[in-house]
Amino acid sequence: MAYQLSPENQARVKEISARYPHPRSGILPALHIVMAETGWVSQDACDHIADLLGVAKIYVYEALTFYTYFPQKPVGKYHVQVCQNIACNLRGAENLIDYMKQKHGLTEGEVTEDGLFCLDRVECLGACGGAPMMQVNDDYYEDLTTEKIDQLFDGWRKAAGNGHQ
Amino acid sequence: MALEKHVFGGIDIPGNTDIKVYEANGGYATWKKLLQDRIEPGQVIDIVKASGLRGRGGAGFPTGLKWSFVPKDSTKPKYLLCNADESEPGTFKDREILEKSPHQLLEGMAIAAYSFGAHAAYVYLRGEFVKGWKHVEAAIDQARAAGYLGKNIFGSGFDLEIHTHRGGGAYICGEETALIESLEGKRGMPRIKPPFPAVEGFYRCPTVVNNVETLAAVPKIMEQGAEWYRQWGTEKSPGTKLWSVCGHVERPGVYEVPLGYPMKKFFEEEIGGCWQGRKLKAVIPGGSSVYCMTPEEFLACNMDYESIAEHGSMLGSGGMIVMDETTCMVEMAQVIATFYHHESCGQCTPCREGTGWVHRMITDIEAGQPQPGVRDLLFDVMDEMFGTTICPLSDSIVMPIKSMMEKFPEEFEYYIREGKSMITGKTRLAHKRIEEKSDLYRRGDPFNYPKSGDFTTSFDSVAHETPEFELPDLRYFRKVNG
Numbered sequence: 001m002a003y004q005l006s007p008e009n010q011a012r013v014k015e016i017s018a019r020y021p022h023p024r025s026g027i028l029p030a031l032h033i034v035m036a037e038t039g040w041v042s043q044d045a046c047d048h049i050a051d052l053l054g055v056a057k058i059y060v061y062e063a064l065t066f067y068t069y070f071p072q073k074p075v076g077k078y079h080v081q082v083c084q085n086i087a088c089n090l091r092g093a094e095n096l097i098d099y100m101k102q103k104h105g106l107t108e109g110e111v112t113e114d115g116l117f118c119l120d121r122v123e124c125l126g127a128c129g130g131a132p133m134m135q136v137n138d139d140y141y142e143d144l145t146t147e148k149i150d151q152l153f154d155g156w157r158k159a160a161g162n163g164h165q
Numbered sequence: 166m167a168l169e170k171h172v173f174g175g176i177d178i179p180g181n182t183d184i185k186v187y188e189a190n191g192g193y194a195t196w197k198k199l200l201q202d203r204i205e206p207g208q209v210i211d212i213v214k215a216s217g218l219r220g221r222g223g224a225g226f227p228t229g230l231k232w233s234f235v236p237k238d239s240t241k242p243k244y245l246l247c248n249a250d251e252s253e254p255g256t257f258k259d260r261e262i263l264e265k266s267p268h269q270l271l272e273g274m275a276i277a278a279y280s281f282g283a284h285a286a287y288v289y290l291r292g293e294f295v296k297g298w299k300h301v302e303a304a305i306d307q308a309r310a311a312g313y314l315g316k317n318i319f320g321s322g323f324d325l326e327i328h329t330h331r332g333g334g335a336y337i338c339g340e341e342t343a344l345i346e347s348l349e350g351k352r353g354m355p356r357i358k359p360p361f362p363a364v365e366g367f368y369r370c371p372t373v374v375n376n377v378e379t380l381a382a383v384p385k386i387m388e389q390g391a392e393w394y395r396q397w398g399t400e401k402s403p404g405t406k407l408w409s410v411c412g413h414v415e416r417p418g419v420y421e422v423p424l425g426y427p428m429k430k431f432f433e434e435e436i437g438g439c440w441q442g443r444k445l446k447a448v449i450p451g452g453s454s455v456y457c458m459t460p461e462e463f464l465a466c467n468m469d470y471e472s473i474a475e476h477g478s479m480l481g482s483g484g485m486i487v488m489d490e491t492t493c494m495v496e497m498a499q500v501i502a503t504f505y506h507h508e509s510c511g512q513c514t515p516c517r518e519g520t521g522w523v524h525r526m527i528t529d530i531e532a533g534q535p536q537p538g539v540r541d542l543l544f545d546v547m548d549e550m551f552g553t554t555i556c557p558l559s560d561s562i563v564m565p566i567k568s569m570m571e572k573f574p575e576e577f578e579y580y581i582r583e584g585k586s587m588i589t590g591k592t593r594l595a596h597k598r599i600e601e602k603s604d605l606y607r608r609g610d611p612f613n614y615p616k617s618g619d620f621t622t623s624f625d626s627v628a629h630e631t632p633e634f635e636l637p638d639l640r641y642f643r644k645v646n647g
Contacts, residue, residue, distance in 0.1 A: 019328045021242075021368050024350035032292070032331050059350065066352040066510075066608050067333025069292040085254045086453055086486055087411040089500050123336065123504050124254040125293050128411035128484070129418045138295040 003044035005052075009033050013052050023053040027063045031070050039079070040071040068122075075118040076111040078156055081135045084121040087128035096132055097121070099146050104153050116160055117153075168435055170421045171397070172385045172405050173378075175266035182300050184307040187268040193313055195388040196272050199279065200321035209280035213383065215391035217403035222248055222339070222376030223452065223482040225470050232373055234363035235281040241370040245278045245286040248344055249301075249377045252291055252336040253452035254504060255484030258407035258419045259377035263290065263297030266381065267304035271327060273383035275313065278325050281373060286327045289344050292334050301329055335608060336508040340556050341374035342366075343510065354510045355556035378407050398424035402469035406480070412487035415440050424469040431468060443489040447572070451481020453501055454561035456568040477568075493588040494573040495580045498566045499527045505562035510608065516559035519550040523562060530577070533584035533592040540581060543570065 005013065013033055017026025030049040034041050046060040064070055071079065082088075082097055097119075100106045106119040127133050130142025141152060170177060180186045187193065199209070214229030235243055247270065251259040262270055274286050290298045305327050308314045316324045330348055332338050338347045342356035345367050366372025382404070386394050395403045402424040408431075411417045415437025422431060432438060439445045448463045449455060456478040458466075466476040473480045488497065506524035511517045526543055529535050536542070547563045554560075570577050579587035586593060 019326075020348075020350075022349070025330075025348060027350040028331065028333055028347070031333065055350075062352055063333070063350065067292070067335055068608060069332070069334030084500070085504055086449075086497060086500055087255055089496070090412045090486070090488060090492065122334075123507055124252060124256075126251045126257045126260050126291065128255050128257050128409060128486075131411055131417070135293055140296070 003038075003042060003048055005034065005037060005045075005048065009037060010052060013049070017053055024055050024059060026053050027055070027060055028067065031060075031063065031067070035070055040074050042072075074111060075120075077116045077160060078118075078136050080106065080117055080119045081122040081125075082119065083123065083125050083127075083131070083133055083135075085124040087124070088131040088133060091131040093132040096144055096146070096149060100149060100153075103146075104149070114157075114160070116156065168420055168422060168431075172382050172394075173262065173266065173269075173407060173421050175269045176261045176419075178266075181266050181268070182264075182304060184268055184304070184311055187266075188311075191388070192268055192384075193272055193308075193311075195384050196275050196313060197319060199276060199387065200319045200323060203321070206280045206282065209276060209387065212387060212391050213280070216386045216394040217391075217398070217401075218379065218382055218386060218394065219402065219470070220376055221378035221382070221406060221483070223253065223454070225480065228375065228379055231363065231375070232277065232281050234361065235371045235373060236364065237282075239371050242285065243281060243283040244367045244370060244372045245274060245281075245283040246341075246344060246348065246367065246372060246374045247274055247286065247288040247377060247380055248339060248341065248374050249288050249290040249294070249297070250332050250336075250339040250344060251294070251377070252339050253454060253482045253484055254501075255409060255411055255449065255486040256452045256482040257409045257411070258483065260294060260297055261407070261419050262377050262381045263294060264300050267297075267301045268308065269384060270301070270377055270381045271304055271308050271314075273380035274327060275325055276383050276387055277373070277375065277380055279323060281371075283373070284324045284326070286325065287348060288327065288329045289332060289338070289348060290329060291332045291338075298329055298331055305329070335510075336504075337510045337556070337558060337608075340558070343556065344374060345372060352510065354512045357555050399467075399469050399471070401471055402480075406468070406483050408468070408483040408485055410436050410485045410487070412485075413440050413443065413489035413492070414438070414487045422468055425472070426468045428466050428468055429464040432464065439487065439489050441489075443491065445487065446490045446492055447488045447494065447497075447569075449478070449486040449488075449565060450483075451479050452484035453486065453504065453565055454557070455479040455481045456564050457572060459572055479564075491588065493586045493593070494569050494576045495527070495531060495586060496589075496593055498569050498577075499524075499531050499594070501565050502527050502562060505558065508608070509558060513554040513556075513559065515550045515553045516562075519546050519559060520562055522546045523550075523566060527566075528594055530580050531586075531592070531594040533595060535581045540570070540577060 013030045016029045017023045031041055034045045041064055046064055047057055050057040050060045084093060106117050108119050111118045125135055127140050127142055132144045133142040175181050210229050210232050218228045219225045220228060249259055249263055278286050288301055314325055314327055335353045337343045338353040340355045341362055343353040347353040362372040362374055398404045405421050405423050408420045408422050445460045448458050450473055458478045462476045466472045470480045502524040506520040509516045509520045526539050547567050550559045551563045576587045584592055
């Protein structure tokens with residue numbers, strides 16, 4: 001069955017798009033709502049958004065392929081986005097990315113086998129005072145060290161092991 | 166550590182995201198008084214003009230003047246857009262305001278909207294600022310509940326609604342016309358100016374786009390007056406500026422500094438100088454899109470627009486990136502080039518292709534496999550990229566990289582000749598030669614448009630037909646030497 005947002009979220013998309021002079025402005029908010037539901041945006045979801053807003057499907061496809069914040073494939077339970085830009089690079093981001101790959105088995109652009117983590121390099125996240133830092137799902141984690149990384153990843157693995165995935 | 170916050174003290178007040186705390190410290194009183202005293206909108210513009218407040222996002226355009234460009238006799242609806250798409254590398258000051266003092270921003274937006282007759286305003290936040298977005302949304306709800314927003318505010322007959330809008334990870338949407346395009350639901354591709362947004366902006370209506378810091382400074386200026394704001398700063402750069410300091414310093418963070426403050430004093434006394442007792446090597450003072458400065462130039466200037474320009478760079482967004490003696494400048498150039506190549510929207514050929522060329526050439530240098538004549542070719546390409554495009558992103562890659570190559574030429578020559586860094590002795594990207602297809606996702610790739618083979622439905626859209634393209638060989642064209 002083709003993807004559909006929950007009824008509440010469908011109503012939200014319509015309510016939000018009414019805040020703009022034209023429903024096409026509702027595309028980005030709708031993409032965010034889809035991402036909040038599923039963690040990524042599929043082509044089905046794009047078609048669904050186009051239906052909800054009453055715009056051509058191509059407009060949604062255009063937005064999805066331009067705005068890199070929206071993953072176009074699943075990104076695991078924890079989308080680990082590490083900043084690779086100047087300030088973070090100056091304060092050791094590359095070493096931490098290597099550490100995550102070697103010690104915690106992460107691979108760039110791919111979800112780990114346990115379905116938990118996907119590592120991606122991203123550009124400046126606007127938190128350079130806390131460099132090196134990363135964004136995992138909605139949250140920023142700053143002033144990273146190898147110890148902090150161990151703590152965070154072990155904690156997430158434990159949480160996933162205890163609860164349902 | 167003596168620098169006080171005068172305009173942005175709200176950032177340090179605990180609980181200031183709560184409207185009650187904000188009101189207890191005098192918040193919204195200015196907005197209320199403005200409406201109840203029926204102050205003329207034109208007077209508001211005059212006060213902001215007299216204060217000399219300049220755009221704090223990077224361009225430094227006089228704010229009051231920008232507001233005055235909105236045609237008063239236009240029958241179209243007018244819009245105020247707050248640019249909270251803070252993505253300039255090294256800049257993280259707007260985040261403080263969004264997360265810790267959102268009511269200050271809302272009050273500033275209300276006063277600004279009133280001054281030129283906007284009844285709808287949007288805060289365009291970068292998608293990654295989830296916490297900032299939540300705080301601003303909560304603040305809007307509180308402000309609306311308390312009657313500071315909505316219809317017929319305090320019986321003045323003035324309506325105003327403020328909404329948030331989240332971006333999707335595109336740096337280019339910080340450019341004002343690209344922001345407007347993005348708000349219209351399109352790809353964030355800048356528009357040619359003129360027409361300027363004040364005349365034709367959001368859905369072709371008069372629009373003003375202002376940075377978060379600019380708008381958040383407005384309540385205090387209206388409350389205390391233009392002369393109060395001018396007690397700091399210089400004649401041409403009055404007031405204070407939020408500086409984001411990062412990189413190799415003892416005390417990174419956000420500092421409010423009177424414009425014109427001596428840079429040497431700030432560097433040594435306020436931020437503790439270069440960290441770990443090391444020597445300063447280079448500084449980029451205004452976010453990565455400006456020229457790199459040597460320690461001599463940097464320590465000699467004052468922290469205002471004119472002085473920094475005289476010493477060879479630009480104040481820009483005030484994102485100060487400090488580099489110590491262990492920094493390999495070729496590595497910095499490669500990191501910067503990657504960023505701009507990634508973020509180019511793809512509209513203009515010099516930028517779309519040029520950022521790619523610069524990125525690949527510097528990566529090849531760092532892979533130990535530079536093509537012959539790469540240094541001259543880099544300068545050649547960068548010359549073609551400067552001032553030839555719709556928006557300044559193309560200039561923004563040229564400025565830092567050209568200045569690094571001119572001020573640290575021996576490092577680039579060494580890497581090209583020896584195949585390894587003069588500073589670290591390593592070939593940093595030995596395994597990362599960019600060959601057939603760039604492993605970097607580029608939003609500006611013209612072939613990044615959806616092809617009908619990718620999507621399994623036929624396009625029943627009315628506006629476009631997607632052309633069929635084969636992914637080309639993206640190896641850059643090699644110029645024949647000589």
